[in-house]
Amino acid sequence: MNRPSLWEALRGVVRRDLLLAMRRRSDVVMSVFFLVIVASLFPLGVGPEPAVLRTIGAGVLWVAALLACLLSLGRVFTADYLDGVLEQMVLIAQPLPVLVVGKVFAHWIVSGLPVVLLSPLLGLQFGLDGEALGVLVLSLLLGTPTLSMIGAIGAALVLGVRGSGLLVALLVLPLYVPVLIFGAGAVTSSMAGIGGEANLSLLGACLVLSLFFSPWATAAALRIALE
Amino acid sequence: MLQTVALSCLRGDRRLFSDLNITVQPGTLLAVVGENGSGKTSLLRMLTSLLSPEEGAILWQGQDIREQREQYCAQLTYIGHLNGIKDDLTAMENLSLSASLVGDHCDGPAAHAALEAVGLRRQAHQLPTKVLSQGQKRRVALARLWLSARTLWLLDEPFTSLDTAATGLVTEQLHAHLKRGGIAVVVTHQEVGLPSGLVQRLRMNG
Numbered sequence: 216m217n218r219p220s221l222w223e224a225l226r227g228v229v230r231r232d233l234l235l236a237m238r239r240r241s242d243v244v245m246s247v248f249f250l251v252i253v254a255s256l257f258p259l260g261v262g263p264e265p266a267v268l269r270t271i272g273a274g275v276l277w278v279a280a281l282l283a284c285l286l287s288l289g290r291v292f293t294a295d296y297l298d299g300v301l302e303q304m305v306l307i308a309q310p311l312p313v314l315v316v317g318k319v320f321a322h323w324i325v326s327g328l329p330v331v332l333l334s335p336l337l338g339l340q341f342g343l344d345g346e347a348l349g350v351l352v353l354s355l356l357l358g359t360p361t362l363s364m365i366g367a368i369g370a371a372l373v374l375g376v377r378g379s380g381l382l383v384a385l386l387v388l389p390l391y392v393p394v395l396i397f398g399a400g401a402v403t404s405s406m407a408g409i410g411g412e413a414n415l416s417l418l419g420a421c422l423v424l425s426l427f428f429s430p431w432a433t434a435a436a437l438r439i440a441l442e
Numbered sequence: 443m444l445q446t447v448a449l450s451c452l453r454g455d456r457r458l459f460s461d462l463n464i465t466v467q468p469g470t471l472l473a474v475v476g477e478n479g480s481g482k483t484s485l486l487r488m489l490t491s492l493l494s495p496e497e498g499a500i501l502w503q504g505q506d507i508r509e510q511r512e513q514y515c516a517q518l519t520y521i522g523h524l525n526g527i528k529d530d531l532t533a534m535e536n537l538s539l540s541a542s543l544v545g546d547h548c549d550g551p552a553a554h555a556a557l558e559a560v561g562l563r564r565q566a567h568q569l570p571t572k573v574l575s576q577g578q579k580r581r582v583a584l585a586r587l588w589l590s591a592r593t594l595w596l597l598d599e600p601f602t603s604l605d606t607a608a609t610g611l612v613t614e615q616l617h618a619h620l621k622r623g624g625i626a627v628v629v630t631h632q633e634v635g636l637p638s639g640l641v642q643r644l645r646m647n648g
Contacts, residue, residue: 218516219545227543231528234539238530238570299524300540302492307544308516441492 224309225317232321246287247329253279254337265342272341273351273402277395279337280330280355284362285391287326288383291318291370292437302441311437312430319360319367319429327359343402350405350415357418358398364425365390371436394421443467444489444594444625449498451484458484462498464644468593471616471626473634476646482629483523485646486598489627490520502594516545519590523598525583529572533557533582536571537589546589556588557581559615561608576603584608587615595619595626610635 219227236243257275258268295301304314334355335348343351369387373379401414443465450460458481466472474482487493489500491507491514500507507514527536534553541548548556557567560581571579580603587595595616601609613635616626620640628634634641 218512219543223545224543227539231531231539231543234535235528235530294528297524298528299522299526300528302490302522302524303520303526303540303544305492306490306515306518306520308512310512438492442494 218308221309221313224307225313228304228314228317229321232318233324236321236325242287242290243325243329246283246326247333249286250279250283250330250333251337253282255340258340268341269343269406270403272338272343273347273406274399275341276334276337276351277354277358277399277402280334280359281362281388281391281395283330284326284359284366285384285387287322288366288370288387289380290326291322291367292374293370293379296374296440301437305437305441311434315367315430315433315437316426319363319433322367323360323363327363330359331355343406347402347406350411351402353415354398354401354411354418357415357422358394361394361418361422361425362391364422364429365394367433368429368436371433371440374437374440394418397421443501443503444472444627445501445504446489447499447501449485449488449500450496451481451488451493452496453481453484459646460497466625466627466642468623468625469620469640470642471620471628471634471636471640472642472644474627474629474644474646475631480646482646483598486520486596486627486629487522489596490518491515517592518594518596519544519586519592520596521583521586521598521600523602525579527571527579527582530570532568532570533562533574533578533585534567536582537585541586541589546586546591548589552589553585556585559588559611560585561611577605577608580604581608584612587612587619593624595624595628597626597628599629599631601630601632 254276261267261271292301305311307314331352334351338348338351366387369383372386373383376382397414397417401411401418404414405411445465446462449462451458474485476482484493488495491511502514526540537556538548538553554567562578562581566574566578571582584600600612617636619626
């Protein structure tokens with residue numbers, strides 16, 4: 216019997232998606248540019264008042280990160296669904312939820328990690344100080360994988376539906392609210408001097424919960440989409 | 443042995459087929475023929491476990507496939523009417539990734555050999571598949587058959603957009619598979635050029 220080990224299958228899924236992302240770098244670059252532009256528009260619109268910028272900085276950066284993540288959700292499953300790779304993936308003799316984790320992980324590396332790495336630079340535009348920048352990076356590091364995990368459910372649910380881009384936003388954005396509140400809250404509370412630990416722990420809890428539940432829900436949605 | 447018991451399929455509110463009983467013995471090819479829209483592809487997708495039957499069951503070695511999904515998947519190779527290959531990857535990458543993902547043994551020489559066996563010349567191996575023709579893409583997808591040592595092959599219109607030479611190569615490979623005691627279910631509009639003793643025909647009427 217030919218059966219890949221779980222590790223082999225997982226590694227294969229991640230490898231293929233990363234290889235594809237390398238071939239289509241423009242997709243990755245575009246969502247990073249989107250983030251940079253959105254985050255730079257706010258100081259231009261609100262005006263250069265340092266106090267105002269410091270107050271809104273965390274929230275703006277988090278919303279921008281969230282929108283960048285939302286924009287890239289269409290890439291997680293749609294292409295695979297259209298060219299038949301998804302049905303081959305479902306037929307791999309390993310639990311589908313585990314393979315889904317592989318896909319979401321690859322998606323996060325490509326669209327979430329650049330956001331995390333870029334955030335200190337963007338934070339400087341808003342006059343965030345060193346400690347706040349550290350908390351911002353940490354909160355995004357915990358928060359963006361959660362966004363990808365939750366987003367994968369939405370992306371799988373809207374497969375094959377017309378106008379899916381808008382629909383996925385409507386489905387997923389309400390679910391992003393807690394992550395946004397805790398993420399931006401971590402930065403603002405650390406700036407207020409009460410420390411961001413509580414919010415960061417809550418973000419961690421969100422990540423663990425989404426890691427546990429989202430793969431099952433996504434796998435179920437994928438099976439329905441392929442019927 | 444692959445068996446269906448009182449299988450029926452409902453798509454939307456249309457009943458495509460009902461009470462379908464077939465048994466395919468090892469070493470036999472089941473050719474599913476019939477008009478467009480008569481449920482051939484639905485039947486094949488049911489056999490892959492992608493689509494669940496409305497009523498009835500599919501038995502593999504006497505056991506319902508829903509109860510042994512992973513073991514069953516480990517024994518089947520399915521090539522649907524979508525090729526399941528990525529346009530941005532080369533033929534080699536596509537083949538070795540898709541084979542290693544499902545757990546078929548595939549190193550560089552094996553992949554080259556499979557692509558050559560399906561009639562794809564060496565120059566085409568390192569090209570991104572988006573520059574290949576429709577028939578060449580189909581060949582890349584079908585090259586998996588040369589790497590698959592699995593018992594059950596489920597093929598949806600394997601000969602579409604293939605030229606005569608490639609059709610012959612695939613038919614030969616099917617023949618070799620049947621001689622090894624394999625089972626194949628092929629949805630097709632063409633006659634499969636195999637000895638009639640090996641082929642069992644199922645005509646679907648919409």
